[in-house]
Amino acid sequence: MKVIIAEKPSVAREIAKVFGANQKREGYIEGKGYTFTWAFGHLLQLAPPQEYGFYGWSVQNLPMLPAKFKLSIRKVKSKDGMIEDPSVRKQLDIIQKLFDEATEIIVATDAGREGELIFRYIYYYLKCKKPFKRLWISSQTDEAIKEGFRNLKPGTDYDALFNSAHCRSQSDWLVGMNATQALSLSAGTRSVLSLGRVQTPTLAMICSRYLENKNFVPQTYYQVAIQVDKDGQMFRAISPENYKTKEDAQVILDQVQDVAAGFPAGGHILNVEAKPRKEPPPLLHDLSSLQQEANKRKGFTADQTLSLLQNLYESKLVTYPRTGSRYIGDDVFATVPSLIDKYKDHPQFGKQATFLSENKLSKRSVNAKKVTDHHAILPTGEVPYQLSDDKQAIYDMVVGRMLEAFHQDCIKEITKITIQSGSKFMASGTVIGIPGWRAVFNEPDEEKKDEENASLPKVVQGENLPVPNKAILEKQTKPKPLYNEASLLKALETAGKEIDDEELRYAMKDSGLGTPATRASIIETLIKRDYVQREKKNLLPTKMGLAVYTVVKDQKIAQAELTGTWEKRLEEIRSGASVVDFQEEIKTYTRTITNELLISGRGLAVAKEAVASK
DNA sequence: GCAAGGTC
Known part of the structure; x- marks a missing residue:
């Protein structure tokens, strides 16, 4: 019997279908001499500190550096605290039985670093020694699956990929567990003050944006607007320059040849530019x-x-x-x-x-x-x-x-009119000519600037039109907006794009911070820790969040670059570089960050008392 | 009590 193991039931079902296997069993499908079983994502995780003898939370244990990591069954919350997930235990038993009977194991977990880790953790936990082959496909159509099975690879081809995955996992454990205990213990707050490679830079982004927004000093500036009348249809044109003082704007305003100043047609059309712009359809959703x-x-x-x-x-x-x-x-x-x-x-x-x-x-x-x-x-x-x-x-x-x-381009007519009335004024308008893909939801275009006219009347160069009104507009510069879930997700995806170091930027370019599967839970973690709260749509740091930010903001653990450095090294490991070197660096960093937090966390306690006494 | 990663 050949056993095929997938990352999740849906993939196992797809593959079984291609083979024409349809006998459904508890935890697997059988047929045509094969069994098709599955995990549910990570069934196993690196064992928690107490399994290495680090009991309780104690400074004496820090830094916790297990000589050899152990695996343990995924936990779930129950009324008696965290317990082994019974459905995971059951599925592991099924996989064990199938592996025991197997003449061949074919690994069909997702084609990537974590997919490799999901299988290997199961394989090593079950102490399986049988050789295995690897199915490596990126789409689950019948043809892709058949092609993949014609091209099965020896499992050992992916040993280096597993090494990089295992390093990622251990590094996150070492840095996260130690930094969390160090900060929580030194702050003496009794609450969990968690830190991690992904959550802490995310918190830092929210806090720094909040402070930038709060401390922003708006600058007042002025613009001059005129209203132009084309056969009864009014449109607005604005001075292209912004003026620092009202007096400067007043000079421009006074020069306007409006009707009240005795000019019946004092708006001279200098130029009319109308050009279509193609707006391609958006990409499918991820x-x-x-x-x-x-x-x-x-x-x-x-x-x-x-x-x-x-x-x-x-x-x-x-x-x-x-x-x-x-x-x-x-x-x-x-x-x-x-x-x-x-x-x-x-x-x-x-x-x-x-x-x-x-x-x-x-x-x-x-x-x-x-x-x-x-x-x-x-x-x-x-x-x-x-x-x-x-x-x-x-x-x-x-x-x-x-x-x-899959729809067609939206064709927009973009019109720009330049008008001379004392000085120059500009009017712009965008009209959708052919809606194309925009016909699907038929919603207004959100990117439209507030100064735009919805549509502009047809005017021609050389025309002279009346200017019935003019005014000075007083405006203020605006800070970057606070993060909401949408803008934060975007920022996490693109995190690392502004790193100066080219190699680190490159290492992060396809990842950003976190992964699609984990970003929502990262946000929830920050909220659960009382670091961040939702206020309407915005994500605002709490006092606690800001206090933690103050302690860690200059540390590596608060920078997106940390992920960049790791990704670069993990990629090298994937192509054969030494695992030991990176592991030693991580241990060294773990010692450093732990010691630093044991000292600087005390500052947080002081900050907290100051907050509490107010 | 703690990370980040995956998924039902």
Whole structure:
């Protein structure tokens, strides 16, 4: 019996289907001489400190540097505290039995670092010694699966990948566990003051933006506006320059040849520039872009959106949700026309689905090279039944985005008018000529600047028009806005883009901070720790969050660069570099950060007392 | 009581 093990049940089912295996058993599928089983993500994790003899939280234990890491079964919360997840225990027993009977093991966990780790942790925990082969595919269409099985690799080809994954895991444990205990113990607050490679830079981003916003001193500036009358249709034109003082603006205002000043047609059209602009359709959604969209449109938190999507996925209504790719491969694209056809009678989307079924589809979201472990989110075409309002809203965003992504360019007419009236004034307007993909939701364009006219009347160069009104506009410069969930998710994705060191920037370019699957939980962790709170849509640091930020803000653990450095080294390990060197560096860093926090954390206690006594 | 990673 050959055993195939996947990262999750959905993948095992897909593969079993290709093989024509359909006997469902408890925890696996059987048929054609194969068994197809699965994990549920990470079943095992690095064992907690007490399993190495580090009992309780104590300065004497720090830094905790286990000579050899152990694995333990994933825990869940119960009324008696954290206990082994019984469903995980059960699945591990099933996998053990199948491995024992196996003549061959084929690893079909996701094609990436964590997928490798998920399997290897199981394999080593079960003390399995049988050789295994690796299936390495990035899409789960029948053809991709068949091709993958024709090209199975020896499992040992991925030893270096496992090493890099194992290092990542250990490093996060060492730095996170030690830094957390060091800060919590030295601050003496009795509450958990957690720190970590991802959560702490995230907290730092929220705090620094908050302080920047709070300490921002707005500058007043002035503009001059005139109202121009074209056969009764009014439009507004603005001075191109901003003026520092009201007096400067007044000079410009006084020169305006308006009607009241005795000029019946004192607005001279110097130039009219009208050009169409193509706006290509947006890319399909990945998890992050969908979370951002749902936050903007419906105010859902990242965590809510993930959970709604997971629910839709389990009901087989959408494809795998925790993807970081906004693209699909050609194989999936081939199925898109029939998918779109299924929405031809849809009350909201029917018209656009019908349009698409009769027109050429945009291939902007089609790029097999940009599909990583999973492709972009699509509906499956299954018919939903009685979805809750929230689930329906998310489902509609997935379907709507599919229609948008394969739709045609939106053509906008952008008009710029230059008017001379004493000095120069500019009016601009944008009119949608052909809506293209924008017809799907038919919503106003949010990027439109507040100074724009919705539409401008037809005027020609050389015309002289009346200027019935003029005014000085008093304005203020604005700070960068506070983070909300949408802008924070975006910032986490792009974190590292501004690192000076080119190599580190490169190492982070495809990752950012955290992963699509974990970013929502990172935000929730910061809230659970009472570092951050939601206020309307914004994410604001609490006093506690700011106090922690003050202690760590200049430390490496608060910088996105730390992830960049690690990623660079992990990539080197993946291509064969020494594991030991990196592990030694991490141990050294763990000692340093632990010692520093044991000292500087006391400052936090003082800061806290000061806060409490006020 | 603690990380970050994955998923039901």
